[in-house]
Amino acid sequence: MLRRHHTWYLRLRVPADLRHIAGQYVVRSLKTGDRSLAQARAIGLASSFNGLWMDFRKKLAEQLKAYFDGERPKGEMVSFIREHKAEIEALPEDAKTAFSSWMDMVITRTVSERDDLKEGRDQTYALTDMWKTARHQGVVEGMERAMSMLGNNLPRDVPPAPEKVAGHPECSEPWPNLVARFHEDNPGQSEKTMESYGITFRQFADLIGDKPLNTITKQDVKSYADWLKDKPSKRGGTLGRDTIIRHLGEVKFFLKWCVQSGLIEDKGFADVQARARTQEEKKTRQEDRRRAFTETELTQIFNSPLFTGYKSGARRSVAGSCLTRITDFWFISVLAMSGARIGELTEAPAELYDLEGILCLDLRQAGMKTQNSPRLVPVLPQLKSLGFLNYVDRQKSRGRMLMEPPQGAITAEGWSKRINRYLQDIGLTDNNLVAYSFRHSFRQMLRVSELNMEIINKIFGHETGSVGAGYGANLSRAEAQQFIDRVKFPVFLGGLVDTRGGFL
Template sequence: MSLATYITKRNGSARYYLRVTIPSDLIEVYGKREIWKSLRTASPTEAKAQAPAILAELQDEFSARRRGREILADDIGAIAWERYSRLVAKDERLRDRELTENELDQLWNLIIKEVGEEDHEAWRIYQHIRDEPERYRKTRAALHAALTSGDANKVHQAVSKSVERELAARYAKVEAGSSIHRKVANAVARADVEFLKRATERDGMDWGGVPTDPMLKREQKPKHAVAGSRIMDLYGQFERNKGATKKADTNDQNKKIVQLFAEFVGETFPVSELSRRHITEFRDQLIIFPKMARQVAEFRGMKFKEIIAKNREIGRKTLDERTVNKYLSAVNPFLRWLSSNGYISAPILTDDLYNAIDTEARKYKVFTSDQLKTLFASPLFRGCQSADEIHKPGNVEVRDWRYWLPLVALFSGARLGEIAQLLVDDVRQIDGIWCAYVTDQGDDEKSIKTKNARRVIPIHPELVKLGLLKMREAQRKAGHKRMFPEIKVDARGHWGVPSKELNKYIDRIGLKEKKLVIHSFRHLFADRLRLAGHLDRDFGFILGHGDKKAGITGHYGSLPQGTAKRRLKLIQTVKFEELDLKQLYLDA
């Protein structure tokens, strides 16, 4: 696959990176010639898909830095305080990492046990860790000597790079030698001097020191922004500038989450004063924010902090870390827009602020052979008491979506929502082979999870024997547009009802087990393909994973992964020999 020259790999890394040359007029601002951004994938197609958006963000950043931001007199104290705070915090982190002689011995023993005593790289790593405190002390000593030398040239040389970094972080364009530039340099030097005092005090185990320089006082910042420049005011401008890039429901949900963030920091809080601290604290508060809060009567009319306080009384379940990350992701595009347009000095929501998620722990369980037998020998498939009591044995045959969706999921690996939204016209022939088209076309209520989800899935022969095509023809003759007209989207336009109802059915017939849900069919389908001898890269496109899972892309209509006949051959290798479904067959 041909990749753009700016998509590359670093030596020793399997992942792709975006490598961008900094424009010549901004090299001095950045202090380097290139920017490397990890694309977090080893797949060339996934890297190719992700790179344009990240490149666009960098171009926005370059534009913002060229526009520059004026440094006001009020900013000088903030620069000094923020720099001092960062240096003191870094000092604390470095001290936490300092190892005793015994701990260093234990570290070396672990290293040689892992890689061997003769490994040069291991020794280099050990030396780097061992000598870090001494290097830190020497750096401090050199800085102290320069700043207290009384020599203006030495002071300037000691802080010049730091001054440029502080200005660059704020996208500020300040002419060297100007009055403002000198004031920023003075602020940086004074912050560094106060930091060195704290570091020296800490060397003597005095951790109570506070700044005595009058410039370094936590500023009493204004609490209110004028109308038109508040968070939600600017969010409206963001929506108009960026346009509706997602489904209307997604845009609406994102706006509600940004509203929660505004309520947290204060709806009249000045946007220019937003910082990483606000994001960190918002993230930590979301962990104790109740699920579905807007739908709970007890929280009606309440703001973010009031909801949290009320929930301490009623004890509803709160957001998990994965959902918190989704909330942060909803806020992030707006925050990037604020940064690119100069409303805040630098990006404040970076990757390190997201919760670390154990992806292995999230995996769904797969149905065992015995569980499959139990499910497909249950009343829904063999005769139930009534259409309302499908979990109880009887002689009533139910052949609506509740019967068909598990069977189609079992033999297609499709997502439940993809099956639920199928139109009658989505099931049609290609070169004489019946296939299901998974698309977001043909109906306003249809949607797909990702662009790779748009695909063509041949109908498994077992589904033909079970009568799926006859059911399709019956729906067509009845004038129905959908394969399963009984299923309706929920209030948010999602196809979540089938999943909820079928998961409840699984529980009622005795298969209740954590992480065993109707979506487990999708994972089971992948396992059966592997059992048939296929590698993940050979079938990812059938599941709609694209290169992230398969190294191949499946697109609606073009069949880049082979003809319908070849796809059918792949599908036919999925077998469930432990199941006896012959009693459910209809004449083909």
């Protein structure tokens, strides 16, 4: 237990096999300042969480049990595999081999029972992918115990995995000729993703040339990984490991598509890995590279020239007498009080959604375009007090997007650079403070609000992958009201309250 502001909280460590779904810890308020009462409530709450975690393990085991009992057809098994692909790929490495044995049996049964060669091959490939992932990355810790609870004993003698069903002759076209088909089969990629793939494919072509697809080897992919390892970075030094993983992953995903499309045989492309992290990278965690603003830093931002008076549009960070609230004013304010991503705001419409009387930022279409979680974010009272509603009405009447300046739209990358420059100009020179830091700060606001974690994830735009997350996924009015009542911006903005109709 831990105590915050005279209230006791229970802090539970999530089991290792479920942390990719529920996070490392679960913190819940015990809603009392009395230690004895808090201890009693903590015991009951901890027991309920342990029950939920075991239920999740049992759910995975029950899927396999139902299949072998003939209660679930193979098609549903494959659907289950695809639906939980993210969870499967995130399974811990220190796992047991039980699940791998079950997959061997599933594959064997699938092949032996299918008369239709094509359908049998498709089913086999899908199940084989899952089996390989389970074997390489491990299985959920505790799976064997869950299976034993269901009365299932794993067979000691498991038939070997079958030979891969022969496909069509391998494709001998130059591999770049297939890139267009690859993108057609993977629609919905953002402009940024397409640009990244373009860079990757140009680099790969420069290295191996326009080889026929069927002559690409595992060594070609390894050569690309080594080339990335030594490639100079524009910022000095060599490429970071995360960048290497992204480019190498795009090549491997393309080759995986080629294999799944029956164009070539799998030659172990997925086994090629990026270089290990350097000592410096190991010391630098993600949260160290981007951190939230402190309350002092937020105060510094909202007391800076853009909010209190600036010289001119071109000199926004220099103190002056101009008080017009330009788009930069609103972009930073909305970032700070909504947790929206920059790409979402650049795509958001200049029209708020009325959720039964509660006005919300409408990030539903923006989320789809930017490959993020489409959602509604209620407008906080502090943001309204700045004259935000008047600003929205003016943008809508002029036919502009929510964050479109009079001179024309700015890209997400352009806004990111623009805001980062402003932060540097007003004295926030810590390299860990960037425009994205507003999202970190907003997450902290949500943590201290004591909102239900499901409501937090709905508004923040995080998909947990938990079993119950798909039920009641839309934000309700009651949930929106809780958000407005409990979430408070940590900095006093009384001096910025709009008394002039939004500073035209």
